[in-house]
Amino acid sequence: MCSVKVVAKVVDDDSGIRTEIPILLDHNKEPIKPIVEYALKLKRDGLGLSAIDKRIKAAQLLLEYMAANTSGFTSPQAMFESFSSRLYTGTIGNDGLDPSELYWFPFPKSVARSHINALTEITDWLAEKYGAIPMNPLVKADSLTQRLNYAAWFRRNQHNFLGHIKDKHVNSTVREARSIKGKRQLGKQLQVAIEFPERYFEAFYIDGLGGAVDHRATLRDQLILLLMHGGGLRESETLHLWLEDVFIDPLNENSVKVRIYHPEDGKAPNNWRGRSGKTTRAAYLKEKYALSPRNHLMGKKHIGWKSRVTDSKDNYLEVYWFPEIFGEVFAILWRVYIRFISTIERNHPYAFVNFHRDHTGKPYTLNAFNYNYSQGLKRIGLKPCKADGLSPHSHRHSYARRLRRAGVEEIVIKKCLHHASLDSQVVYTTPTTKEITTSLNAATQRLLNPAEPVEKIGKPSWEVLTEYGFKDIDPEEIFTGKYPKLGKCNG
Structure with a gap:
């Protein structure tokens, strides 16, 4: 292997601030500097770590291909064309042999196209910064591609509030395309949001997660489950909760209000203001605990943040319990849980912690929760399976479909799910297989027993x-x- 992908802490100025990013090391164990610079640029641009990691992985594949194919190409473009073809076909011949010794199996079309797009971005950046030759240059588009480009251009501009002051010359927009575009994927119907089967929820809550040996761990995981199933949160969002973010609901003293603040830009608790005058959670973590927000960390400590909207200028997501009983159960468990937490030494503000003897008090990780979740399913005779709704994210789908079945207006569902657009919740209105079957059976009965038209x-x-x-x-x-x-x- 000509390169190795590692996580590095990069210091790029005299401040000494370390930025954690994925980078590539060459065969001499030296960082490949252009890749380091590109990863830093993506980080500064606000790209998520998973998206950066995908681009670095694509670069690693290209470097491996270049190392295995050192001759026979007349130009960088010819090499990139061949590389793109191998993503789709793999490098193993019908005889099972691979002289290049890469032994790649064919990549799925979506993955191959993603790698091509990522490498196009990287090589364009290299060409602009270092004067390198672009591997996937713009060429004159054929008539079909021009039509597709025009459709994309029109879609971007038809609802643009400032569109009247932007350059809308179609010629410069639609008449060019990439030399290598990647194969088009098969068209797909809108995917159904698979929900957690409600018939299993009580058993999973009581005997599944509730069957853990450590009662503290039981309470912690049940609280997270309530936030997902009754509040519609993503599993990653629950792990950003701080102890100060739960308080009595002024409209229902038996329930609680829960707010999940943005890990960087959310307002710090108790009207805190740092020495520099900043009031954000990123500043609070740095000054009080010498920590970085969890969405900036790498590896097992990383907790992502997906939502693009918040419910307040203080940058938090409000949890809307549905039905309200979930909030009342959460309030009961929370009172017991914080009594346990108060006896544990913590060097962080996060509410959910690890109770394992080797990691007691450390922030709870997604890996640890997913493992405990799967163990809970096994205690009631089930196996984790996304296709059957037996996964953490399926509880968010259950919450959304519960709102829809109750006749809650779409604009309210959008608010409850913290979606940026109404389009985002279309997946929850797509009929399930069971609903389609019921509808067709009813149609069959109408066909066999037609009523008099009125x-x-x-x-x-x-x-x-x-x-x-x-x-x-x-x-x-x-x-x-x-x-x-x-x-x-x-x-």
Whole structure:
């Protein structure tokens, strides 16, 4: 192998601040400096660590291919074309041999296309910074690609508030394409958001997670489960909770309000203000504990942050319990849990901690929670399976579908899930297999036993009007049109 991917702590100025990023080491165990610079740029641009890691992995694959194929290419573009083909075909011949000794199996189309796009970005950056030759240059697009480019251009600009002051010259936008675009994937129906089976929830809560030997661990994992199943949080969001972020609900003294603050930009607790005047959680962690926000850490300590919207200028996500009983159960367990926590030494503000004897008091990790989650499933005779809804994220789907079945308005569901767009929740309105089967069975009965048609005369109903859509106020047909994404709008 010509390169190795490692996590490095990079210091790039005299401040001594260390930035954790994935980098590549060459065969002499020296950092490949352009890759280090590129990773630092992506980090400064605010790209998530998982996205940076994918780009570095793509660069590693290209370097491996270049090391195994040192001759026979007339230009960088020719080499990149061959590399792209091998992503789709693999490097192993029909005889099972591979003279290059790479022994790559074919990559899925989506992964191969992702690698090509990532390497296109990297080589464009190298060309701009170092004057290197782009491996995937822009070329004149064929007529079909021009149409696709135009469609993408129109989609980006049709709802742009400042579009009237932007350069909208179509010629410069749609007439060029990448020399290597990657194979198009098969079209797919909108995927159904698989929910956790409600028939298993009570057993999983009481006997699954509740069956752990350490009662403190039981309480911790049950609290996290309630936040996901009854509050709709992602599992990663629950691990950003601080002890100060839970307080009595002023509207229901038997329940609690829970707020999940952005790990960097969220407001620090108790009106804290640092020596420099900053009031963010990033500043609080650095000054009080010499820690970095968990979304900046690497490896097992990393906890991501996905939400692009918050519920307040203080940058937090409000948990909306549904039904309210989940908040009341959480309040009972929380009172017991914090009594346990108060006896444990912690050098951090996070609410959920590890109780293992070798790591007592340290922040709870996603890996540890996922392991305990799977063990809880096994205690009630189930195996982890995303396709069956037996995974942590499926509880967020259960929460969303519960809201939909209760007839909660789409705009309220958007608020509860902290989505940036109504489009994000379309996946929760997609019929499940069971709902499709029920609908078809009912249609079969209507077909076999047709009723006498009744002619209706009169003013068209709201449903009839909305069937034709309102292009000015609902151009994407979220509520109106023949097949609205979020169902018929209630008049």
